[in-house]
Amino acid sequence: MNDRRSLDAALAELPADMSGADRALVSALAYGVLRDYRRLEALLAPKLSRKPQPLLRALLLVGLLQLEAMRIPPHAAVHATVSAAAMLKLGRARGMVNAILRGHQRDAAAADSSELAVGVRYGYPDWVVRMIEADWGSLWPAVLAAGNRPAPMHLRANARQCSRHTAMQRLAEAGIASQAVRVCDSALTLDSAISARDLPGFASGEISIQDAGAQLAAGLVAAQAGDHVLDACAAPGNKSAHLLERADIDLLALDIDATRLETLNETLQRVGTTARVQVADAGDIEHWWDGRAFDRILLDAPCSGTGVIRRHPDIKWLRRPDDIAAAAKRQNALLDGLWRTLAPGGRLVYATCSILRAEGVDVIDAFLARTDDAREQVIDAHWGFAERYGRRIAPGMHGFDGFYYAVLERDAA
Numbered sequence: 001m002n003d004r005r006s007l008d009a010a011l012a013e014l015p016a017d018m019s020g021a022d023r024a025l026v027s028a029l030a031y032g033v034l035r036d037y038r039r040l041e042a043l044l045a046p047k048l049s050r051k052p053q054p055l056l057r058a059l060l061l062v063g064l065l066q067l068e069a070m071r072i073p074p075h076a077a078v079h080a081t082v083s084a085a086a087m088l089k090l091g092r093a094r095g096m097v098n099a100i101l102r103g104h105q106r107d108a109a110a111a112d113s114s115e116l117a118v119g120v121r122y123g124y125p126d127w128v129v130r131m132i133e134a135d136w137g138s139l140w141p142a143v144l145a146a147g148n149r150p151a152p153m154h155l156r157a158n159a160r161q162c163s164r165h166t167a168m169q170r171l172a173e174a175g176i177a178s179q180a181v182r183v184c185d186s187a188l189t190l191d192s193a194i195s196a197r198d199l200p201g202f203a204s205g206e207i208s209i210q211d212a213g214a215q216l217a218a219g220l221v222a223a224q225a226g227d228h229v230l231d232a233c234a235a236p237g238n239k240s241a242h243l244l245e246r247a248d249i250d251l252l253a254l255d256i257d258a259t260r261l262e263t264l265n266e267t268l269q270r271v272g273t274t275a276r277v278q279v280a281d282a283g284d285i286e287h288w289w290d291g292r293a294f295d296r297i298l299l300d301a302p303c304s305g306t307g308v309i310r311r312h313p314d315i316k317w318l319r320r321p322d323d324i325a326a327a328a329k330r331q332n333a334l335l336d337g338l339w340r341t342l343a344p345g346g347r348l349v350y351a352t353c354s355i356l357r358a359e360g361v362d363v364i365d366a367f368l369a370r371t372d373d374a375r376e377q378v379i380d381a382h383w384g385f386a387e388r389y390g391r392r393i394a395p396g397m398h399g400f401d402g403f404y405y406a407v408l409e410r411d412a413a
């Protein structure tokens with residue numbers, strides 16, 4: 001966490017020859033500690049007489065997590081953690097690890113978590129708790145708690161290749177139970193998660209893995225055959241692929257990150273579609289725009305990611321309070337730049353996986369106030385909550401990740 005690397009980037013460095021089961025366990029331990037980091041820290045602190053070195057501290061947190069939140073028999077959890085101390089050349093600390101974990105087992109039954117400070121109890125930095133409280137009113141405890149629950153696995157049926165119904169039948173034939181997601185017609189949810197390589201139809205592009213809340217974007221863009229469409233922040237390409245699956249459009253997919261665009265190319269190839277793909281700063285239109293106006297633009301803006309904390313608990317600890325205002329500034333600048341490339345009568349969909357107003361309705365409010373030829377198109381939908389402009393979704397609502405969407409239209413010339 002010190003280098004602000006994401007958890008996914010750190011897990012990508014696990015040894016290539018590690019077994020799938022070990023990989024899954026390491027991943028569950030890392031995600032679990034980050035989800036519950038503050039509470040585990042609060043449990044550990046009184047048991048220490050001095051500050052342990054970082055590796056030992058991390059090991060103790062992993063040990064406590066196993067005792068607190070995982071279905072691992074306590075004696076096995078203590079034994080494995082003590083053994084790991086030796087493997088990590090922390091042999092001299094084995095006695096201490098053993099004593100702390102055994103002591104915790106004894107004390108745990110008597111512990112009363114209601115006395116913990118709110119941020120510790122819910123496992124969030126205080127500044128995030130304050131922002132969620134301010135933005136979500138009485139829903140704030142539910143919003144925080146939802147960010148600590150594992151997310152369901154949603155799939156998207158590729159309309160070019162099969163109906164959602166057919167996709168579900170094929171999964172059922174392979175013994176994989178799924179259900180249709182009510183308010184999103186391309187989405188289905190699996191009863192239990194499964195790796196992509198074991199999903200029938202994934203390699204051939206019939207189905208893709210994508211949160212159902214994220215699948216709402218393509219329907220809001222509502223591009224028609226022949227439309228000239230821009231996906232301005234497109235990588236790793238899930239929404240681009242969905243846009244292309246829905247209609248024969250002429251899509252330009254931009255992203256500032258060349259490595260992430262490689263994943264986009266792989267995704268488009270897998271689902272059997274093509275787009276023009278370009279590395280660019282979307283806001284810097286002089287450098288990439290050829291002057292041909294777009295009928296539709298999707299701006300899936302870079303944001304705090306506070307709506308996807310349940311999938312990426314490291315976000316809680318990687319973000320800093322200043323990041324929110326900085327993100328809002330970038331979002332405003334992207335909107336201003338991209339608006340100039342939108343055709344009169346065209347539509348721009350603004351999306352973020354943030355649940356903070358500063359990156360959602362406040363951005364749109366300010367944009368509409370300074371942009372004469374922009375109008376909000378009210379989203380008439382059965383998902384999320386209506387905001388002054390746009391709609392936002394709380395994490396876990398309908399099973400979705402947290403999102404904000406607004407639809408803007410440019411006055412006809």
Ligand SMILES: C[S@@+](CC[C@H](N)C(=O)[O-])C[C@H]1O[C@@H](n2cnc3c(N)ncnc32)[C@H](O)[C@@H]1O
Nearest residue numbers: 233234236237238239255256257281282300302
């Ligand atoms: C929320 S992600 C997009 C997810 C993508 N739309 C999808 O559904 O797979 C935001 C993306 O914006 C990109 N980005 C950030 N700043 C940008 C900029 N100035 N211009 C273009 N892309 C940018 C990031 O590299 C990141 O890939």
